[in-house]
Amino acid sequence: MNDDDVCDPNASKSPIIPVDSQESAGESETEESLDPALVFDRNPDDLSDSPDTPTTESGTTLILPGVKRTLYVPPPLPPDDLMSSDDEDQVKDSKGKKGNKSSGSGKKSKASFRRGVGRPKAKKPKRWSGAGALEEYGEYSLKDIPMAARPQPDCIHRGKHSYTVKTAVRDPGDEMREVLVDVLLRAKAYYVKKAAPTGRCGQITWKKFGGPKAAWSVTMDQARCGGVP
Known part of the structure; x- marks a missing residue:
């Protein structure tokens, strides 16, 4: 009998299971407890290297413990006043409606009834004086x-x-x-x-x-x- 054939006498009682099979078994058990709609079929190593890695507001990648998958959290949209026309078109195409505008942006000012605004004021008639009449109409007396x-x-x-x-x-x-x-x-x-x-x-x-x-x-x-x- 060779030295390679010598093994522990208790080894026969606990069979050796490959590492890959252990990972697959643990993965299957964890997948049953998760909602499949919230899990990506992508490797977290690939997602971390990719520029499109989904991140939270703090910029960290959400990786579930014991699972080689990443939970996707969409990034927050910018405020409506900071969105460009291209972003608004993209939101309109994706959601089917335009993003909500800030309150007060669509209000119209009430029509003013002061029709005399901007017009010159009518001159009030002055009291007659002979000197003023002669000064204004000098050719007549x-x-x-x-x-x-x-x-x-x-x-x-x-x-x-x-x-x-x-x-x-x-x-x-x-x-x-x-x-x-x-x-x-x-x-x-x-x-x-x-x-x-x-x-x-x-x-x-x-x-x-x-x-x-x-x-x-x-x-x-x-x-x-x-x-x-």
Whole structure:
């Protein structure tokens, strides 16, 4: 009998099992207790060397003890405000819908009813003064207009460009009545607005004159003849 054939007398009682068979037996027992949907059929050594190794947020690979398989944990998606258009398209294609946007990004501002915003404010009518009128309209002079016919600052809805003439005239029936005439100064031209005594109520006629003297003379002529233009 050779020295190689000599062995321990107790060795016959415990048969020798190859190492590969022991690993396969332990692997089969562990696989039964795991959910097959959470286990990859890949070698953990290959996964650790691969750049696509699934990692957790801390960057470590999850390897189950006693099993040559790795549990895949998908990496977290970046916030919506940091995602590029390519990432959004990828999420849309994979999930079938676009990622949720941050709250408040799609809100519309309410329509404003302040329609006067951005428009120049209307100038308020200033009180009439002879010096101001001569300074603004130097080529015309109001000295030929009687004081009663000059602009009246205390009248409502009257600006410095208008003045009212109120005279008493005698109509063909020898009855005295009053005629109101407004003389307006606009664009360096004088206009006469007269309330006609005949015709429909509120009938108004306008005429343009080259200066205050011409406007006043025509106004008085209209008053003398009954106010008819």
